[in-house]
Amino acid sequence: MSKEILACTVNGDKQSSLIDPRDTLLEFLRDRLGLTGTKEGCSNGNCGSCTVIVDGQTLCSCLMFAAEAQECEITTVEGLATVEGFHEVQDALVRHGGTQCGFCTPGVLMSAVGLFNENPNPNEDEIRLAIAGNICRCTGYEKIVKALQDVTANGEVA
């Protein structure tokens, strides 16, 4: 199958890469760029492990073709921490025990960042709604929700 060139920005870095038109955005990130933090749990948009932010929109990267990301700005879990340290949402999950096996964690983080970008002070219902597309089989969500409530309490989100 003929390849095409995808130009986009990923975690602030300009990328120009040959892609297979059949590639999903998830496959582009994982297989072409080696950004394997974004996980594949179902390939159907049901589990949320592949959640990324594209032009400010939180979405499942398994449901978007890579070719659709032309000129887009994409943020993945690898783009959250800086040399200064963790993003506040990452820090909260660490402190509260909101990650166990870790497989759903990148997706949960991206959904949470998407939420705080739009709503800096969500209540518990809004937090639960924002991560309702992210299935976590380990935590029962308790410590994830507590962590995100703590971010709210601190009120400082990038």
Add this chain to the structure above:
Amino acid sequence: MMPEEFIQHANPKGSLETIGKRLPRIDAGKRVTGEAIYPADMHLPGMAIAKLKRSPHAHAKILSIDTTKALALDGVLAVVTAEDFPDLEPGTSVPMGQGSCDVWMVGQINMARHKVLWVGQPVAAVAAVDKHIAEQALELIEVHYEVLDAVFTMEDAQAETAPILHDSIRTSGLDAPINKPSNICSRTIFERGDCDTGVTSSHAVTEVSVSIDTAHQGYIEPQAVVAKYDREGLTTMWVSTQGHFTAELVTAKILGIPQSKIRVIPLEIGGGFGGKVFVHGEPVAAKLSEKSSKPIKLVFSREEVLQGGSGPTAAMQAKVTVGANSDGRINTLIAKVHVDAGGLPNMSPAIILQVLAALYQTPNLFLEGYDVVTNKPRTEAYRAPGGIQAAFAMEQAIDQMSEKLDMDPLNFRKKNFAVTGSIMPAGTPFPCIGVQEIAEAIAKHPCWTTPLEPGEMPRGRGLAFGYWRGTSMTSACHVTISGDGRPMFTLGSVDISGSSTAMAQVAAEQFQMPLQDVYVATGDSKSVGYTDIAAASRVTRTMASAVVDASQKALDELKIRAATLIQRMPSELTYDHGSFRTADVGGPSISSAEVMQSTLTQGAIVCHGISTDLPFGVEVGAHVCDVEVDEDTGQITVLRYTAFQDVGLAINPAAVEGQIEGSVVQGLGWAITEGFDYGDDGRLRNASLLDYRIPTALDVPSIETVLLQKPVPGVPYGLRGVGEVPIVPVAACVANAVYRATGARMTQMPMTPERVLTAIQANKTN
């Protein structure tokens, strides 16, 4: 005052400094940054992609497999079928814990031979330069089948005229053996007293019959492996497994190669819950690598995980009869349990029967269990395997009896609980555990004492207890003392529960050092001695014992070196927070850093720690929940949920709570929404995470946990198992709450709206 077991390994001040602290996981950072590496994240130069061809039939003879066209496709590197593996004798096994692992069975899960027994069983595999070509090649593999009649329910499988899955199976455990093939693999009995007399002499008798659908462990990471066969004939496998030593033993046998020619490196495991004890595709990937001379990556799709590629857990039918005297004491307990093994024999239901009956005393007991094969995926373990199903029957029967006797359900249980030393179904004594303490804690807790506020729809409060035995098996680690005197531990166990963090806390406690001064990591199958699987609530408590063993040996060696350096007898020295001191005031002291600075080049200190056959760390928990039931739709909403558990000693309370919270939500999933829906052709109709409905954050309430700590005698720090029992009471707890809300007894699990509605309507008609 700390119990003896807590302090016997404490520091000189008799306190615990790191154990018992609520600390973040030592590996949390890489989990929140995407740096944690799972097998699907691996990439090796020249790596090829493998795909499995799976059976479309539930029961069929494989007449022939033609791979010619697939091999001719450009980009295809290798194809394998059962012919590429040795034909193992049924009964072939490797050691595992106190028992063994059936390698013949695991071989069938990986590649069918002669016959397929369920939809989705692998029949061939292909490696190609990319996944598109691999998928295309699968279509070109021609398999000719002779389709056989299949059985999908345990009733059908036991019928006189049922098609037989395995000609070699004779029912074991029958009073009079029958020399005829059967789909009933085994019958297990526990018996005491006289139940016939027990029932007739009872003041009250009650009976509950339940049917539970198959459910899946639901780990979010599908099975994945990377395998590389090198020029020296060594196969290296990067796996997501609950036991890399077992994976190595089993894979070597399936491939027919010596264990010296295989090395298994465990990477992160994205959830297992029992479903990643066996290998699923690892031997196939290894064989494809050998045939293609390329590193091979095999990753299951979600549909494969659900549709026959990995074992879900057993469906079950159970009937429980309880008889009680007018004083509220149980005098008879009868239970009959059928367990659906899927396409290959499973274990005998002995553990399930014991778990069902363990918590209550009765003079008359008859427990009977059957293991039945059907044309569905071979079932595998899922968190306290069989426990939630057994409790769904038993704890509803107990609830029903308490109502019949007009007794409070908590008081009725308190009157009948087993006590330390009372005789369990298998004839063993009931262990020392805080059952009554849990009951007392519930009696005082607002979740039980606060009246349930009425809502617009009927509400009810449920209570259920759960028991799980767990096991001990063997754990090993070693510690090397670094050049600066700090300990570096390599563990033989993978981390499925935060166990590595707990081990860092134990190591820090032993060496009386801050957590950041100890190094803890999991070794591969060639780096530490044999360690059993991470399962059965055993790793944290048994590995802690191995870490204590290794630490004590290393500290003894350090002390000998220290004594030599300061010219004293070792017996004169005391270890205190990183230094050896003499008792005399102003006497010499030397730090372990100084000891190693002076002696490292004479040879490192490396000590091995082993824990084997540690006393069991039996688990008991009890749950209380409030539900609201929509009588128009049958929808159950869980309003409040509280879980009580005797955890022995919580090394890390945050991790322990995390185990309980996650366990409860898994239980709520199976209780209310999760069930396999097989069609008439044996094909799973809900093989996606949209249709197989795992709870989301919106489906569950906040889970409150109450930890009680009663140490296990004879175990370092008094540790007991934690991670499994909190799933056991969940479905019964919800069912008892639904009953209190609606008067309808729930006999099917999951309790879907349709089933709840039917039960409510049937109850109103009666």
